[in-house]
Amino acid sequence: MSKAFDSLKVYLDRAMAMKAAMVLFEWDDATLAPKAAGELTGNVIGILSGEYFQAVNNEAVKKLVEECREDDSLDEAEAAQVREISRELEKLDCIPQEEYQAFARLSAEAVRIWTEAKEKDDFELFAPTLKKVVEYQKKFAGYRAKDGQKKYDVMLDDYEPGFNMELLDRFFDTVKAEIVPLLKAVEESRVKLRDDFLTGDFTDEQQEQIGRFMAEYVGFDFNKGVMAVSAHPFTTNLHNKDVRITTHYNERLDSSLFSIIHESGHALYEMGIRDDLTQTMVGEGASMGMHESQSRFFENIIGRSRGFWVPIYEKLQEAFPENLQDIGLDMFVNAVNKAVPGFIRTEADELTYSLHVLIRYELEKQLIEGDLEVEALPEAWADKYEEYLGVRPETMREGVLQDIHWSQGSFGYFPSYALGSAFGAQLYYHMKKEMDFEGLLEDGKLEVIREYLREHIHQYGKLKDSRRILMDTTGEDFNPEYFVKYLKEKYEKLYQLNEK
């Protein structure tokens, strides 16, 4: 029992309450709030953000943190909270409060303008606001940079502690070197996979019904969560007993389906965090990359495997009889694994996905560290798509306006998506040694896999960072080779690349 920590906890609880309120406003804005509400609600969010700022960034807290740092009586969770708040303080300490609040308001506004710009396919509508967002983010990173640290490295470290441009350049160089040729081979393969039967004229209700079933099947607990619709699917949570996912419906039956499995992967992480950690600063996923490893693990490694569909494919056929009644399981599984270079990251197959991320990584680097101007983004974006994926987007909606992240000021976030896939592959090869992975899927025993992930990853929240988790779980530090191995094995088999 530490008196200093007890005093600190009052401030932390207040900060977490402000954060929870902001989360709810964000959720509400994305799923429900009326159009005209934005500006006035932005005032409220600005104030909540200021209150958060003040709750953690004040002299009393700083003093208490110092005391707690020297206090040996703290338990693991308490010590981790002190570590987190120190990190946060260091970050906030550099940023003047007015600028921090002004950015919170700008960001709320930017999300709305981005939404409208995407609808109207009009980048120029968004560009001036995005420019301001970039300027704020560069300024903030500049305030925070230590010992000649690069601005983009500051940003990267926020989402994946311990990873910087040097490491990521190496990772993405491997990806580029291995995946671009693999994709070329796939495209030249004589194997042509059918997926026409995935497209149709489905009602939202029809998709929602099977979507809810899928969420529950992978383990999403509707007693502790809700599902709604938004422009871009996302997961958020107030605590481990209120976790929320969104999806969107379109003419591809697999689009919403795999979105839901993906977001459920995120949700399972948050639902699995220990009760003594939730509502504290360490009560969330270890890092963006580790979070993404869970969502992509469920979406791809589990969700796109043959075994996963064995027990439930009939159910899916019943949900979409006109499309699937004459399609066998193998043909369906092949279809949802078809690799086709496209424009939209969130709709991309596993093979091309990391190339979408690679492009964003390179653009962000140039935007933050190089001389790429916001105005030149659409052109640069299209050029890179042409170079790596062989396709050139003709609309902004399919190009530079597709993702919400930049409007929120989340630069440095994208790389974590690709890292997530790589973490997931490393976990997968290890788990295959520990259990009959494919057999469990075929028997519908997802709870065994889920429980393994909960025990080794979810429960810890931010008590461990991603490299620690990989080390403790797989006995090995982060190793990107598993990712390449996984994709090669999968796509060489699917497209019969070794059977000339």
Added chain:
Amino acid sequence: MSKAFDSLKVYLDRAMAMKAAMVLFEWDDATLAPKAAGELTGNVIGILSGEYFQAVNNEAVKKLVEECREDDSLDEAEAAQVREISRELEKLDCIPQEEYQAFARLSAEAVRIWTEAKEKDDFELFAPTLKKVVEYQKKFAGYRAKDGQKKYDVMLDDYEPGFNMELLDRFFDTVKAEIVPLLKAVEESRVKLRDDFLTGDFTDEQQEQIGRFMAEYVGFDFNKGVMAVSAHPFTTNLHNKDVRITTHYNERLDSSLFSIIHESGHALYEMGIRDDLTQTMVGEGASMGMHESQSRFFENIIGRSRGFWVPIYEKLQEAFPENLQDIGLDMFVNAVNKAVPGFIRTEADELTYSLHVLIRYELEKQLIEGDLEVEALPEAWADKYEEYLGVRPETMREGVLQDIHWSQGSFGYFPSYALGSAFGAQLYYHMKKEMDFEGLLEDGKLEVIREYLREHIHQYGKLKDSRRILMDTTGEDFNPEYFVKYLKEKYEKLYQLNEK
């Protein structure tokens, strides 16, 4: 420009932001939040409530309020805000912060327990919590009572400033003396109105579609508002550009319909408040009674009139063809005005409605000022229903558990419902002198009526109290005779009571 007011405004803005966050959490809890979330989300609400408390109740604010009170340079809206915050301060000053926060948590919990108890039809599940709520409310009123003021008078004044037990006893005595015999005459009338065609097996989608049309028809602007489903219909708002209503669907097609018109009346009030008042302490309706006057004006005086349905009855017939295609306009309008003593206040007709309120008023008085125990409520409730309405509820769900109010600690609220009807009747007789009321309805020109209400009532928010509004609008202080006149004229005609 007042420096003191500018400084005060920073605190007030913070308080209003906390309130907005609490409003959103309440909305979310009632419409969407997962079941298991309650306890942990309650922690957040408790902290927000404490922050609200601290934002308005501190030495700096008290000093600034004193300065502002002596400042002649404040404009009308600013002076009104100072008046409101003084009222609020006076209220909060008496209540220890820990108790205030503890009650906020208790109340959030009580709403959930009430929901469950109602579902399970189990009063005993709710009683211990309700007992605590009553104790808190009595204690708070005791802290706040001035010069031997009665506790229940303190509560009444919160919802309808200027009204106390003495005035309300007189009002309800009139209601009892006039309405109970009128109801008896209606029941003995040889006129038997059909309403069997209002019941059917409707889908939620079917009801929602026509419900949205109705909301828009009466003037609810979906650009500034949303509609959702909750156990008990209500209206809430974040500001004048985010106003939210709920409804619920059942087997009576008129139930959700008139709920929506009712809540839209509340919503129009909030949407009509001036831009310079919204997000301030005077940016809401003048009083609960005045608010209820608007909702009941739309629901009953407008919504249950023949003229209202002339332009849109065909639309309604198309929405429910099996039920309404052979039913003429007059038969439909008579049906939705049928007076039948029932158990549920929110489903009650205009005639019996005030008797439901009378019962609650008498029970609250006994609960707060007399010796009625919470445990004895169900019996006392049933006795009074038998006495005034001639019906005795057999379930808790249809009896003492039907309303959410007591779980929220809202004692003294119910009388405002009946006052609302009385205010509405007074406004109606005045408006009939100013415009061709029935003709406007028949021509579908609701905007003229709406604009009149906006101009005379809505725009002012809390700048005027209810008696001031009545005086300025109708040239007369509150006069309950109009209410009795309205009901007598309407029901004597409908049931041909003078045509023996």
